[in-house]
Amino acid sequence: MELHAAQFPFLSLLLLICIAGLALVLILPAKSNAAVKWVSAVCSGAALAVSVFLFAAYDRAAGGMQFVEQVEWIPSLGITYLNGIDGFGAPMLLLTGIVFFTGVLSMWELDYRVKEFFALFILLVTGVYGMFMALDLFFIFVWFDVSLLPMYLLIVIWGSSAREYGAMKLTLYLLFGSALILPGIIYLVSSSGLATFSIPELVQNARFSDFQQKIAFLLFYIGFGILAGVWPFHTWSPPGHVAAPTAVSMLHAGVLMKIGAFGILRVGMFLCPQGWIYWSPLMAALATIGIVYGVMVGLRQTDLKFVIGYSSVSHMGIVGLGFATMTVDGINGAVFQMFAHGIMTALFFSAVGHFYDRTHTREIGELGGLSRVMPAASGYFIIAALAGIGVPCLASFWAELLVFIGAFRSYPALAFISVSVLVVNALFMLRVVQKTCFGPVNERWANLGDMTFSMGFPRAVLAAAIVGFGLMPFLMYDVIQTAAVPLINGLSTLADQADADSVNTILSGLTSRLP
């Protein structure tokens, strides 16, 4: 892993922006709702700006870990404050920035315990940012938990249906995951004999036995996989999403589930390639079951948020399938899917949240004809739905395409099953769109107003990201590629499971011909 030191600590700056925003929100007097919202908006705007800058400034030609910053933290344990982003981290930072900013704006109408909400929200985002940039196992775990805990209070206090149950279930499941991750981390550090928690150093110098890698990878796969919604550990996710308030659902499905997938990638695959090779058939099988299960259960749902919740399970299954293929295409697609799904679900939840705020129902049967009453809001809902079924020229199309190209090479049968199920899902989603947005107007909603510009703005940002990266996928693809190729190359030198073919990618010819 190549490390390129940062000229300026941009990554820490990103964390500092969040921490400063958090401190400001905490200092403001309890009643100053407007000030709290403005501080949060400015904080999230600044964080978004830095994220975009980092994504754009990431040197695609050089690759490797960039913007690396390193400070000794607890020398006696070998813990360093080590941050850096590679082709996997950069898209995730961008995703976090976008969802953070739009999430804050989506909650602009909140008027119940505002200060506490935004304080917890910013704290959660700080953990997410930290997780995506940390390269030290200690900090990865710390940020991981920092991003999980505010969730409990966010759901229980500001949530809706069955929130106490949903929040407790979610927290216990996710903390059960971290109960597997921590032993895994300490196990690897202990058995390396190197007294360091730094991932680059462990990747370079540690020689883990096959057995150690298999054990540790399994711990990481289940531990992080719970958060990534891997079947059969996904059951916390739909009720959790449904119970959470809009911005929290957005952040949760949009970003937090990606932390799980990112953890599998960063900790599991980087440190235990042998474990990854060994367990990949299991990963592929569980991912496929997840895809099928998510779609099938989704078909029976009548609550819009449950529909999205279960579609998240199947979309995260696509990410898992991509990981399991052990091909560059698969990894590229999986990371692209993490980004695309994050933006897409954020838009989805944001649109549904708007419907719910106005109509106070999420039952598909009770809605109808909303496109005539709220054209803009329905428009965003439709874009999200189309992205969800992978319509070409939207970001998730490219992601799914890449994953399935990889999957047809490694697991043709599973890929075939998944694709055919996704066709069913597409029909179903179109039907949902038709029932909610078109058809006769339910007269109860006839005199509701459309969203104002300020409410529409965050949705427009999300929709622009979906369309933008759908039309110009190489912007994202080029970045991910810089990390995926070395990862798979390392794998093919390690074992013959991954043949030279797995490095060839379908898009390499395409992107090289672009200006």
Next chain:
Amino acid sequence: MTDWTLFIPELYTLAAAGVFFILCMAGPDPRRDYAAALALSAAGLVLTVLSVGFEGLIFADVYRIDLYSQVFKVLVYSGFFLAVCLCSDLSGVDEARHGEFYLLLALSTLAMMLLVSSVHLLTIYIALELSSYSLYVLVYLRRGYEKGVESALKYFLTGAASSALMLFGFALVYGSGGSAYVADLMQSLPARINEPLVFAGFVLSLSGFFFKLAVFPFHLWAPDAYEGAPHQVSGYIATASKVAAIAVLMRFLAISGGHGEQIAWLLIALAIASMTAGNLAAVAQKDLKRLLAFSSVAHAGYVMIGILCLNPQGYTAAVFYALSLLVMKFTCFMIVVKASYGGRNININELAGLHYRAPVLALALLLALFGLAGIPPTIGFTAKLLVFKAAMDQGLLWLVIIAMFNVVISLYYYLLVLKAAYYTEPEVRAGAIAVAVPFKLLAAAMIFLMVAGGLYPAPVIGIAESMTAVLLPW
């Protein structure tokens, strides 16, 4: 020749106890007693901090003063000082008894200071008994609490039984080792530790420490004593008493001198039993103090994981754990004292509305509970990380996984407390809790310690490492 300057903190505490003795003879005056206790304990704390760095063996070598003992004395004294800080509202104790209350608290602290410095079986025994006697009475001092007798009696009987076992064990250890000096035993015993007589003696000797630490199966007194005692005393038992027990347990276990594999298996079994029994029982509790008692039992199990490694890393982890317990448990009891009316016990759902009644306390409670559950970035996480790292270096992956499962169980009841404090609306909208400025500062200091201990624990770990270095000479 005994160097009495080394003994100054203890002498001072004895003198302070004398002052309290005079005060209780002078007739009841709660405000005067409180002011005196606050001033004397604060001065004593400063004195103990200044005594860090003293080194020496005094009183015919039965009393050892080194970095290890002095830092633990600081921790014990902090427990005393903090418990006194909670006494501004000592309504759980009859006003006429306040003088005696402080007297007993000071005596118990003195005994614990003696305990952490003792390096002779008899001194250990006497100090341990002395600290328990004061606590037996303190538990009984609760005003108008019908279960008080039961609590005190349970505490006393368990204590008496375990100290009888311990004395028997000491006799066997002395008989087989031929000396009562810990230093001599460290020379003669390790090679013979697995002989049945020595092993039995050694294990029986541990029972007294297990009682103090509330390790399964010596934990049965804990829930009743915590529930029946005045809040300040429960807090003191949960903090200072535990710290002293950890200190002396580590000192005593060092006798096994690197041959403690058999003992370690026993300790592993007890650690698992303590964690599991404590956490499962805590899930069912409604009374906040009982819940904290069972969580103490569980924490005794976690600490034991560090101690049973019987190596510098494990001991360092246990020292850090002791500090973290002191901070987190004290914070919880701070909330117990402030949120309860007139010294009555408090149910978990009576915490309802705490987030607006006392925002600073609610935040402190949140951090303390996350810390107790071992969640970053709090001091409790660092403590657990150190403990688990030490165990993992011994190859105990499965033990760490069991411990982490326990952490998830414990999170459930901590979250219930948190939910009550942050989410549940009180049935009758209660007014804000009056929290004086010094008290707010104290809460802020605890918040700072809990977060700093999670984010930047390096200095404290450094101190803990140099403390335990002298303990394990092999």
